[in-house]
Amino acid sequence: MTTVEEQLLPSTEPVRLIDQDGVPHDHPSYRLPTKDVLVDGYVELIKGRRINDQAGALVRQGRLAVYPSSHGQEACQVASSMVLRDGDWLFPTYRDTVSIVSRGVDPIETLTLLRGDWHSGYDPYDRKVAPQSTPLATQLTHAVGVAHAARLRGEDTVVMALCGDGATSEGDFHEALNFAAVFHAPVVFFIQNNEYAISVPLARQSVAPSLAHKGIGYGVPGERADGNDLAGLLAVLGHAVAKARAGGGPQLVEAHTYRVQAHTNADDAARYRPDDEVAPWLERDPIKRLETYLEQEELLDDAVRARAEKAAREVAEKLRDGLMPEPDVDPADLFAHLYSEQTPQLTEQAEFLRDELAREEA
Amino acid sequence: MTHVKISMAQALNQALRDAMKSDETVLMFGEDVGALGGVFRITDGLTAEFGEDRCFDTPLAESGIVGMAVGLAMNGMRPVVEMQFDAFGYPAFEQIVSHVAKMRNRTRGRVGLPMVIRMPYAGGIGGVEHHCDSSESYYAHTPGLTVVAPATVADAYTLLRKAIEFPDPVVFMEPKKLYWAKEEVDLTEDQPGIGTAVVRREGADATLIAYGPTVPVALEAAEVAAAEGRQLTVVDLRSIVPFDDETVCAAVRRTGRAVVVAEASGFASVSSEIVARVTERCFHSLAAPIRRVTGFDIPYPPPKLEKYQLPGVDRIVDAVDDLQWEDS
Numbered sequence: 063m064t065t066v067e068e069q070l071l072p073s074t075e076p077v078r079l080i081d082q083d084g085v086p087h088d089h090p091s092y093r094l095p096t097k098d099v100l101v102d103g104y105v106e107l108i109k110g111r112r113i114n115d116q117a118g119a120l121v122r123q124g125r126l127a128v129y130p131s132s133h134g135q136e137a138c139q140v141a142s143s144m145v146l147r148d149g150d151w152l153f154p155t156y157r158d159t160v161s162i163v164s165r166g167v168d169p170i171e172t173l174t175l176l177r178g179d180w181h182s183g184y185d186p187y188d189r190k191v192a193p194q195s196t197p198l199a200t201q202l203t204h205a206v207g208v209a210h211a212a213r214l215r216g217e218d219t220v221v222m223a224l225c226g227d228g229a230t231s232e233g234d235f236h237e238a239l240n241f242a243a244v245f246h247a248p249v250v251f252f253i254q255n256n257e258y259a260i261s262v263p264l265a266r267q268s269v270a271p272s273l274a275h276k277g278i279g280y281g282v283p284g285e286r287a288d289g290n291d292l293a294g295l296l297a298v299l300g301h302a303v304a305k306a307r308a309g310g311g312p313q314l315v316e317a318h319t320y321r322v323q324a325h326t327n328a329d330d331a332a333r334y335r336p337d338d339e340v341a342p343w344l345e346r347d348p349i350k351r352l353e354t355y356l357e358q359e360e361l362l363d364d365a366v367r368a369r370a371e372k373a374a375r376e377v378a379e380k381l382r383d384g385l386m387p388e389p390d391v392d393p394a395d396l397f398a399h400l401y402s403e404q405t406p407q408l409t410e411q412a413e414f415l416r417d418e419l420a421r422e423e424a
Numbered sequence: 425m426t427h428v429k430i431s432m433a434q435a436l437n438q439a440l441r442d443a444m445k446s447d448e449t450v451l452m453f454g455e456d457v458g459a460l461g462g463v464f465r466i467t468d469g470l471t472a473e474f475g476e477d478r479c480f481d482t483p484l485a486e487s488g489i490v491g492m493a494v495g496l497a498m499n500g501m502r503p504v505v506e507m508q509f510d511a512f513g514y515p516a517f518e519q520i521v522s523h524v525a526k527m528r529n530r531t532r533g534r535v536g537l538p539m540v541i542r543m544p545y546a547g548g549i550g551g552v553e554h555h556c557d558s559s560e561s562y563y564a565h566t567p568g569l570t571v572v573a574p575a576t577v578a579d580a581y582t583l584l585r586k587a588i589e590f591p592d593p594v595v596f597m598e599p600k601k602l603y604w605a606k607e608e609v610d611l612t613e614d615q616p617g618i619g620t621a622v623v624r625r626e627g628a629d630a631t632l633i634a635y636g637p638t639v640p641v642a643l644e645a646a647e648v649a650a651a652e653g654r655q656l657t658v659v660d661l662r663s664i665v666p667f668d669d670e671t672v673c674a675a676v677r678r679t680g681r682a683v684v685v686a687e688a689s690g691f692a693s694v695s696s697e698i699v700a701r702v703t704e705r706c707f708h709s710l711a712a713p714i715r716r717v718t719g720f721d722i723p724y725p726p727p728k729l730e731k732y733q734l735p736g737v738d739r740i741v742d743a744v745d746d747l748q749w750e751d752s
Contacts, residue, residue: 207495
């Protein structure tokens, strides 16, 4: 007989299956993913890192308005998509570009919002990825609604809802966990705890033993994983998804990771954290450790490296070619999608703008 | 079809029942809407008839209620949520403004949200603080929302049915003090849709423009004015967004004078918007500046003082008298 605490509280230490030196470790509850899955994950990590690098470069060239990088968090990004099936849903934030692309969404469409456009780019129904949420934690209750609708229809859909450590302070985080628990909704809440909400460190968000501990207050099982260990994340998130799919209700997973770069290109991290805080996290890089492990296991041959490099090169080329400095925009589109049927007032305003533009051209 | 005498609360209940019968994706949820049937009994009997999956109570958190409705609407359902009281809707304001109103636009029409936020609103019921706010201006100011306010029993039924069938989110303002007002109605009779104002009374001298709880007051004022020799037109907006400029402006052009009557505080409100747009469109037809009779710019007062806040017949008739009938 297990106690309620045992069922709901996370493990004392974050689950880690491959350590920062690439050494595998046995775990009483979680098993190392198969070799094929780890190799696929490696390819996705290399691609994800390249997306972050390329997007950063595009910001400097003025072709992207802003980019909140997930550099160093790629294992979280990749794992959150890899554990889902086609029919499942992903609810991402603005820092989850890599996760969205990993899910199969076109990278140019994924970066539409961050290039400063007025719309979300991709069709959310296409790959079942909700529009990236800029307000914090508000998308988590939407995830509960999507999951509840599926459950009412008897579908076995699971919804993966992403947020950061700062978002756990928002009211909607708590309402979402509580609603999901009360309605037994199949949602996996996945917190990427990267230690910072712009400049504010975790200690100012919460003094809970861990963010995964917050689940117990709602009757939601919590678990924590090393956020830079793809193997551990795939095991923990895969288990959470399977439990939710099997009718086990919502699950809460916290990944311990670190925001290696500033909040965005517009931020200056030197104002609030010393460089020597960052250094040890570079040693814990998610790609390096998996690479070491795969090399030791002789799973990283030239073919795999070539596959990873090709995937990375292709996505980077796509971004460079697709993100033109001056995107083609039609101002009339600003009025076109507010309502199924445009109101007479909006028609009038759209005509006003059109006439104004026509006069400028004449 | 025979006419029946029912209250607005009963008509709203019937609208929900009929909508849930005709479309199994319609869900009703909120605080106390299940076994209790809602604090105003608008959802009375729905859980018993349709089951816990169709009409249900939620945890007490309005942002969660509206956020969950967004997700349900994204995934094939037509949620109808109740905010219990106007001022209880404020915790959901971020969801309404940042997501409900914008989802369709930011996905270029791919994700529409067919959902209704039912908002029992306004005063005149002797309610304590936070129970009598007129919050329609916040929602009307937000692009992407449709805002409706019925004033009659027949409209309560028709507009709620049309709101539930509407492809976009509707904030449905229910005037609490009219919940118990009874009328002889034929619910099968089709009424004009969302976006259409209706002339409730014709008169050549001036136009009263009202919506929701102030429509019956305006009609009563028109009776009094008629006894004093002035014939007033009364326009019931029904729909605040979209706004029916055509019907409103036609009435003002016919009469040349107008008074806007609304319960909400006047500053930066629906009533000020009406004055601005009518003036912009009908300036040459106006014989006098448009007047407003609104709530004062104060928090809604306690029960013993609310009569001073509510637009009453005398204030409306006085405002009409003030419309510069003669040069002084």
